[in-house]
Amino acid sequence: MWERRPIIFLLLATAAILVGTIVTMVLPFAWVNTEKDRIEAVAPYDALQLAGRDVYIREGCNNCHTQTVRPLVAEVIRYGPYSKSGEFRYDRPHLWGSRRTGPDLARIGGKYPDSWHYHHLEDPRSMVPGSNMPAYQFLETRTVDPAFTRKKMDVLGFPYTDEEIAALDGKTEMDALVAYLQKLGADIGWREHAQVQVIGELVNPYAPDPDVLSEGARLYADNCAQCHGVALDGDLGPELTGARDIGEAELYRDLWNGIPDGGMPSFSTLGQKKIWKIVTFLMSQEP
Amino acid sequence: MDKPSYNYDIVRGFVNWSILWGVVAVLVGILIAFQMVLPQLNFPPLFTYGRLRPLHTNAGLFGWGLGSFFAAFYYITQRLTRQRVWSDRLARFQLWWFNATIIAAAVTLVLGYNTSKEYHELEWPLDIMVVVLWVIFAVNIVMTVVKRREEQLYVSLWFILGSLVGVAVLYVVNAAEVPVSLFKSYSAYAGTNDANVQWWYGHNAVAMVLTLPPLAVFYYFLPKTTGAPLYSHRLSIVSFWSLVFMYLWTGAHHLLWTPVPDWVQTLAMGFSIMLIAPSWGSVINGYLTMNGQWHQMRTNYLVKFLILGITFYGLQTLQGPSQAVRTFSAFIHYTEWVPGHVHMGTMGWVSMVMFASIYYMLPHLYGRRVYSVPLANLHFWLVLLGQLGYSVSLWIAGVQQATMWHAMNPDGSLHYSFMESVLAMYPYWWVRAFAGVVYLAGVLVFVYNIAMTVRRGEPVAEAV
Structure with missing residues (x-):
């Protein structure tokens, strides 16, 4: 019997291994990296x-x-x-x-x-x-x-x-x-394509009360201070001491979409509430 | 019945060297665990987390894992075939080639020569060394089996032979690469194909290196240790064939929700669930072999290692398939949970069984009783505590991390930034690092106990 014949056993074990290998590892080559999944815009690395x-x-x-x-x-x-x-x-x-x-x-x-x-x-x-x-x-x-x-x-x-x-x-x-x-x-x-067009009037739901300002200051420190400076005095990004002149609605748009040409990332993942709190904090700062 | 003279010299060699590499693996593991909480412990360029983590996994999987399997396989194969190893010189050469490969691997990985493929980081010259190593070993084992003086092939030999062909096929296919220079190559496969081939390899390295070999060891040493015969040969044979057939379908469960074709993912998920059956076939076989022998859990420390080992295997093969389900994978994949899972397999299942096998072999290898059973018990409890501390802390961490990644606000925005989820991990990472230290303490007790056995162990009355 084959359990007493090691060479036949080895061949059978190899065959058992190859079935799943061929189906799940070899066959996908027929679909992947063919015309079916090509994306024209994707270019090789320079x-x-x-x-x-x-x-x-x-x-x-x-x-x-x-x-x-x-x-x-x-x-x-x-x-x-x-x-x-x-x-x-x-x-x-x-x-x-x-x-x-x-x-x-x-x-x-x-x-x-x-x-x-x-x-x-x-x-x-x-x-x-x-x-x-x-x-x-x-x-x-x-x-x-x-x-x-x-x-x-x-x-x-x-x-x-x-x-x-x-x-x-x-x-x-x-x-x-x-x-x-x-x-x-x-x-x-x-x-x-991910840029969001903000339609209608943007109204800040928050009043500049101490809770909102301290939360806004914390969010600023975690997300903004690395580029705009702890004291809003600018570093990689411009100084923000005059941010209130930009206006609430415009600040909100910039934070949500970022400024791609200026190197400013989008912060839309923070969600509306946190962005408004940062805006409220920025508006509260004296120029 | 004539008693052939077995080559124990080669077994001793692999026992000693595999333990050395095991200690290296644990030490590097502890270092990178502390790097996770104290990034100033990274010393670029050579000693950063990114370069040391492959060193940790390679030293553990191949230095300690394979090395100790080589030791046990040379022992088991000779005993089960009642035949001295086919070529002593080839075996000797294999030991030194193995050490040369591990050292070359450590040096090149730290220097940054790697292919980036998980558990297959070694660059192409090292791949060739590994293939030579495996061919030497396979020839020696197969020839010993062919020339055997015992007609039956006990199930342990099946598992050993199965892993011989399995590793060979996996390693060679995944190693296909185009060299640019001595230490730089590019994969022969691109993008999604490369990922699918890699995880076909990656998951089945778990099968062929971390499942079949320790099962071979378990099936041999549990009956030897307890003195009770294996519960069912038929069950072990059914387990073997269904395991080697089904495992190869499951690689893509590492790639759920990626661009790999959906049907490949679905097959991987289905076969992963089905794998519970052959895995638990071995677990149940082990448990039922203990029928009437459960008192030995109190009296025989080797049984403790083996039964805890197979229990971790049982848990591992339930947790693994659950992670392979799309829904749960969406939640838990890429989190800390996964290293918790992996280390239950490596530190719990594989290492526990290999510790037991080495304790069992020592009197046969050195003609001396194990120096101290209380120390062996201390070893057991330290590695058990260390492993549980490691895995449980990371499972909790993983669930919290996944929850934070997926938490959303009513307005459709994310509740946590990525950094908030990172900061939440620090306490768990501290626990994990110290659990590693406890595990290391256990391993050092093991090393001390072996050294003292060799030097001062009570001689065994009758040569075995």
Whole structure:
């Protein structure tokens, strides 16, 4: 009998293993990365972005950050539209990750200005109080190797120009990583479509009483002070001491939609109430 | 009946080295656990969380896990076939090749050479070393089985042979990559395909490395330890075939709600639920083997390790399938719950069984009784406490984290910012880090007990 014949046993065990393998692992190749799931707007990585992606891999960022937004309400509100297969066709390897010690990064591109990322990577807690992310200041002391990057582009079959490779000269790994982060999720142009047009008159539901002001000050400290300064005196972003001149309705719009051209992120995930409290706090500040 | 002379030298070698790598894995685990609460403990570029976490998992899975399985497999295979290992020299070479691979893995991972694929981080030259290691081992075991002097193949040998082919297929397929330089390669698969292949590998590494081997060990050492025969051979055989058939369908339960085709996700979910049956087939077989022997839970410390181990396996194989259900996955995936789950399997199930097997083998390997049973009991309670502290704190953390991620206000906005959910995790992360220290204390007691057994253990009267 076969339980006494190890070689036949090995063949049978292999056959048992291969059934599920073929159905669930081999067959999907017929659908994935074909014309069916292609997204025209998705482009391969340029040389600097690819170098940045390899820094991301080397430093193991995927151990704490995912890169897939799931089609779940809270997730789409928090991060942006859910991920589609066609967005990943140039990803070798994929970097979807399995843990969110930090937030998902599939839609991080275009959320913050470059300067935010430089500050954050140099000293994460300066931009995100309480963060437990390691500091990556040393990336600024290492430069990208243009010749090696060219070789990598060749292996992956990504298009590039000689000028693009020449431009890598003198770029740091930090420059590369930031360029990569800014590419994530940016190809499909969802941020422009997510802009909300506010119709009708905006009326602040809150009076500037002490409770609202202290809550607004706390929200300011958690979300705004890293760029606009603890004393509203500006840093990465402009000073806000004169914010009351902008007016309540306009402040609300800016906070909700962000100012994409100015590098200001959208804070719509905070919801209406918290945004109004921040607006109330800003309006209470003397110029 | 003539008594063949077995090669115990190779078993001793793998026992010692696997324990060393196990201690390294726990130490690095504790370091990265403290890095989670004290980010200033990251020392870039070499010693950041991102580079050390793969070192922790590789040292644990492959240094301690595989290393101790090699030890137990060489022991079990020789005993069950009543045949000395086919090639002593090949076995010796395998031990040193294994250590060279683990050291090369540790060095390259810290230097940042990794493929990013979970539990398959090693770059392509290391992949080749792993394949050579596995072929050497497989040839030696298969040849020993072919030349055996015992006609029947006990079920432990089935599980060993099954894992030999399983690991080989998984590792080679997932390793497909295009080298750019000596320590850089790109995956042969792209995007969604790459993810699906990776988790077909990732989940079945759990099957072929962390399920079949410890089950082989459990099926051998439980009857040996208790002196009672296995309850049912038929049940163990049914469990084996259904396990190796069904496991391979389930990888995509790591990818629920991702762009992987829906039908693949649904199959993975269904087969994950079905896997409860073969998993519990082994659990029940273990429990029923204890019929009339339950008093040994008081008198025999080895039984405590083995029965707690199989109980954690039973819990693991209920919790795992529940996480594989779309609804629950939507809630719990990506949270702290998952490392809590994983460590019940590794620190509870696998390590408990391997501790027992090593205690059992010691008198045979060194001709001396285990130095101190009270110390072995202390070891048991420390690792049990450490593991429970680890897993329970992270399960609670995961539920809170998931709740905060999904909580919405009546106006349709999110109730918590991401950072608020991070700040809420710190207390649990502290508990987890200290639970790791308790676990380490247990492992160190184990190491001391082994060292003292070798040096001062009471000689066993009759050579075994």
